[in-house]
Amino acid sequence: MNRREEILLAALDVFAERGYTGASIAAVAERVGLSQQGVLHYFPSKDRLLAEVLRLRDERGLDVIALPGADGRITLDTVASIVEWNTERRGIVQSFTVLAAESVLEGHPAAAFFRERYGSARGWMAEVVRAELGDALPGGVTPEQAAPLLFAVMDGLQLQWLLAPDEIDMPALFRAFLALLGAARPAG
Amino acid sequence: MNRREEILLAALDVFAERGYTGASIAAVAERVGLSQQGVLHYFPSKDRLLAEVLRLRDERGLDVIALPGADGRITLDTVASIVEWNTERRGIVQSFTVLAAESVLEGHPAAAFFRERYGSARGWMAEVVRAELGDALPGGVTPEQAAPLLFAVMDGLQLQWLLAPDEIDMPALFRAFLALLGAARPAG
CATH class of the missing domain: 1.10.10.60 (Homeodomain-like)
Structure with missing residues (x-):
């Protein structure tokens, strides 16, 4: 190094x-x-x-929203694996949780970075969802709605997990959300 | 005043x-x-x-996690109304988004406050979900899993909305999540 x-x-x-x-x-x-x-x-x-x-x-590739575009290699299971991996690297998760939230403050130097990154991440995630689950998800939800919800669930669970790691099983809760989207629920 | x-x-x-x-x-x-x-x-x-x-x-009652316990008056529709109201009070949303994220930092004075508040909020929210949707949600999800997911969706959507208010329709996306949970999807 x-x-x-x-x-x-x-x-x-x-x-x-x-x-x-x-x-x-x-x-x-x-x-x-x-x-x-x-x-x-x-x-x-x-x-x-x-x-x-x-x-x-x-x-x-330290953060999910930084993953490369939907080039066919990313699946919802890849994303679930990253959520699982995140439980072993609290420092990385903590830094991006705080930096992303701080970026909404007036004149923050990373505001444009996070705005653009979330925008493009929603774009490729919608394609990942569509490729895997089709156009019509349960409840009439679209892939374009599922994409921001997926990132919201990841970010929001990180906050709750950072506050109470013993109470919040991030990987299990993320997979529960995938089950709501109609994705097959893998064992474990 | x-x-x-x-x-x-x-x-x-x-x-x-x-x-x-x-x-x-x-x-x-x-x-x-x-x-x-x-x-x-x-x-x-x-x-x-x-x-x-x-x-x-x-x-x-400036924030959803501060709502009173599940005394029968709160429904998922109440929560959706608060998400809608939040789009008209950006300052409040911004302050709690940043304060909650900062609270995970070492030695932050509000860490215990947010940890306890999310814990009790997950408790009453699970009861709200159970009262309204029963014990078995789509995909085999339980009310105890739906509760942290609901707060995660609210918090995560707030972050994306603060960064890109023109791209993120918080109330519509929150209602899409309620539809995934199997709640009736109200018009609008």
Whole structure:
């Protein structure tokens, strides 16, 4: 791992603990044993650091809304597996839950990023739903309605799980939602 | 409106714009034309101000998870009406979206508040679902699973709506989710 990457992963941790608003270059610098100037040499501002953390999230597929488009490889079961995987990486889930919510604040540097990313994610998710379940879901619901609901369920369950991990079984609840959509309910 | 209440409503605005982390007593004071000392006379700290804003939210029924218990008056249609009402009060929705997400951060003063409130909300919501739709929902889903999903859908849709109000029809999407649960789908 090079120094640049090391700083980004430290920044992800700091965002997970304090959010974007509460994070500081100083806290990131301390974590990697650099001076603030040392961090600023790689990333000239906190905004820039946030932008690069979000880009890392895309490159590494760290978040569901960053998955590649509906190229035929993604299924609802893939998405359920990611929800399951998320229970083992609380820091990542926590950082994106807080960063996404903070992005609705006035003048937040990641507002455009999240707006665009959710928009495109709803687009490919509607195609995933249509390919798997057809045009007519139970209750007269359409794939274009199911797509934002799927992301809402994932995000909303993450919040409840972060607050009460012993009470909220995220993977089971996500699969319960898939069952409501009419998807076959896999064992487990 | 007395001075105390005026300060609380100003604080709600400041939390909506900056979140808890980014908010300051100074910003609240400026908004009500008081000195910081003036605000601190009523509320001795930012934590205390947050606690009182959350209590106001409970007293006024400003948020769905603050609704009174399942005493027979709440129905899924009541909840859908609140989702509809929320589209007309963006500031309230924005402040609670950000405050709830921030509460998962290390040592946040509202963590216990949100953890307990979601816990009790899931309890009464399961009873509302059971009273209205019975024990067996489509896909083998139980009322105890439907309850956290309902709050997840509400919270997750709020985030997407705050980011893209022109793309996300919250009330229609919430009613689509009710249709998946097997609730009758009212016109509109």
